[in-house]
Amino acid sequence: MKRTFSLLPALAGALVLAGPAHAAETATSNLAVSAIVADTCTIATGTALSFATLDTSSISSEITPGLVTVICTASRSGILVTVDGGDNAASGVRRMATSDGETFLPYSIMSDSGHASEISVGGELYNDGVTAAVPQIIPVYGQIPAGNYAAGNYSDTLEVTLSY
Template sequence: MKRMTVKSAALVTGFLAATAPVMAAQSTANLAVTATVADTCAITATTALAFATIDGGSVTDESVNGILTVVCTSAKTGVTVDMAGGNNASGGQRRMSDGGTAFLPYNIHSDSGHASEVAIDGEIYNGDVSAAVPLLINVYGQIPSGSYTAGVYTDTILVTLTY
C-alpha cells in the first residue's frame, strides 16, 4: 500500500508540473514624445464683404459687415493689421470693377457707424493678441450714395498682419 501512495504522489506531481503556467519574461522601455509649436501668427478673412444687389437706378447707401480673424501661438503686443487699396483703387478711393470699364466705389470702416474710415494702406487694428485665442476684427464696407451702372463688381484687398 505504501508503494501505491508513492506512485500516486509521483503521478500527481508530474501532472501538476505539466499543467503549471509558464511565466513570460517582460522588458519595458519609455518612448519619448516631443513636439515644437512654431511661434507664429496667421490672419484669415473669415467673412467676406458681400454687398446685396443694388438698384442701379436709385441712390443707395449700402453697408455690410465682414470679419478678419487673427490667431497667434503665443501672446503678442503691438500687433497691426493693415488694409491695402485693392486691385482697382484710384485717387485714394477703393473701387470694385465689373471687369471692363465700370467701377463701383466703396469704403472700409473699423466701426459700424462708419465714423472711422480705414485709409488705403491704413490700419484697421493695432493692439495685443492672446495666445491661441482667435481675435475677431470687424470690417465694415459701405458703398457711397450714388447711381451706378448695372454689372457684377468685385475687388480683392490685401490684408497684412505685422507682429
C-alpha cells in the first residue's frame, strides 16, 4: 500500500509555531509649518523714459514709452499712483535740465498710447484695483513738443507715489 502525505498541514503548523514577523519599530510626529505674508503693496519703475538723441529739425513731437509696476499681497480696489512735477518743474510744466541747471527742455507725461491723456503735475497715472500677487503693469509715455532746443544732455527725476 502506498501512502501519500500532504505537506500543507505541516507548513501551516510551522508558520504558527514560528510566531509573528517583527518589523523595525516606528514612531511619528507632526511638524508645524506656518508663515505670515504682510498685507502690503510695492511700486517699481521698470522702464525709464529715455528720449535718446532728439531731432530738432522734426516738425513732430518726440515720444518714448516707460513702465511702472505695482504689486500687492492682497487684492485691492482704490490703488492710486500719482506723478509729481520732477526736480525742475515750473508753472505746472515738467522740464528736464542740463547739469548746470541753466537750460531746460519741456516735456509731458501721458497715460495712454494715443498720447491724448496728459498727466498734470501731481496727477493720477493709475486709479483702479489690483489682484493679489499679480503685477499691475502701468504704461507711461513721455512726450517732448516739437521745437528748437539748445544742445546738451538733459535729465529730470520724477517721484511716482503709490497710495493704497
